[in-house]
Amino acid sequence: MKRRFSRRRGVTLAEVALAATTSVLVLTGSIGTFVMCTKTWLQGESRIDAQSSSAGAIRTISKELREAMSISVDASGNGLSYRRPTKTAAGDYVMPIVWDGVNRRIELYGTSVRITAEGQPNRVVCSGLRSTDPKSSGGVVPYKIFTPGAGSITRSLTIMLVPERNGTAGYKNNSRIRETIFLRNIPELTR
Numbered sequence: 001m002k003r004r005f006s007r008r009r010g011v012t013l014a015e016v017a018l019a020a021t022t023s024v025l026v027l028t029g030s031i032g033t034f035v036m037c038t039k040t041w042l043q044g045e046s047r048i049d050a051q052s053s054s055a056g057a058i059r060t061i062s063k064e065l066r067e068a069m070s071i072s073v074d075a076s077g078n079g080l081s082y083r084r085p086t087k088t089a090a091g092d093y094v095m096p097i098v099w100d101g102v103n104r105r106i107e108l109y110g111t112s113v114r115i116t117a118e119g120q121p122n123r124v125v126c127s128g129l130r131s132t133d134p135k136s137s138g139g140v141v142p143y144k145i146f147t148p149g150a151g152s153i154t155r156s157l158t159i160m161l162v163p164e165r166n167g168t169a170g171y172k173n174n175s176r177i178r179e180t181i182f183l184r185n186i187p188e189l190t191r
Contacts, residue, residue: 039168046165050128050175054161057113057126061106061159062181064115069099071154071183077144079107080157108145113161130162134174149180156182 065071068082085093086100104117112127133143149156160178167173 043167043171043173046167047173047175050163050165050173051177053126053128053163053165054175054177057161057163058159058177058179060115060125061113062179064104064106065157065181066184068183069097071148071157073146073148073154073157074107077146079105080146081105106146113145126161126163128163128165130164130174133160133162133176135176154183156180 065082067084069085071080071082073080082104083099084102084104085097087093102118102120104115106113106115106125108129111129111131112124113129115123115125131142132140136143143160143162145160147158147160148154149158158178158180160176162174162176164172164174
């Protein structure tokens with residue numbers, strides 16, 4: 001009886017080494033791409049957080065001030081006091097228009113902007129603010145949060161906020177938003 005030899009052969013050591021090297025290169029490239037995409041995503045997320053924080057704060061401040069009877073901006077530009085008219089339980093203004101007797105302020109407190117009113121808890125509307133304008137020369141010039149329009153009665157007010165958020169690898173993301181709001185002021189009535 002004659003034996004038949006099969007022509008099957010095993011895998012050589014060179015082929016195994018080549019396959020392992022190729023697999024390691026593909027895996028390393030995939031992990032590097034994943035890490036890079038994750039860092040980019042985190043940077044974008046912190047930038048979006050800074051932008052939405054500043055936009056939400058501007059909306060809140062605008063809504064609060066549009067009902068004001070009078071506004072007085074501090075000389076530093078980092079705070080203001082305002083008065084609102086009295087309203088009925090239904091939300092209508094009491095006629096004749098009179099102050100509701102509550103002293104209110106919007107001010108920079110540390111790195112946050114907060115709204116304070118007598119007898120009510122403080123509300124933080126934006127936190128993590130920078131003290132300098134990143135678009136100024138060198139990015140080191142301080143800015144005013146509130147800048148009143150011209151005239152003895154404040155009819156417009158420019159609000160600027162620059163919140164800063166931590167990104168990846170120590171990089172800071174910031175959002176600079178400036179908006180001018182026109183107030184529906186009612187000049188304060190005196191008797």
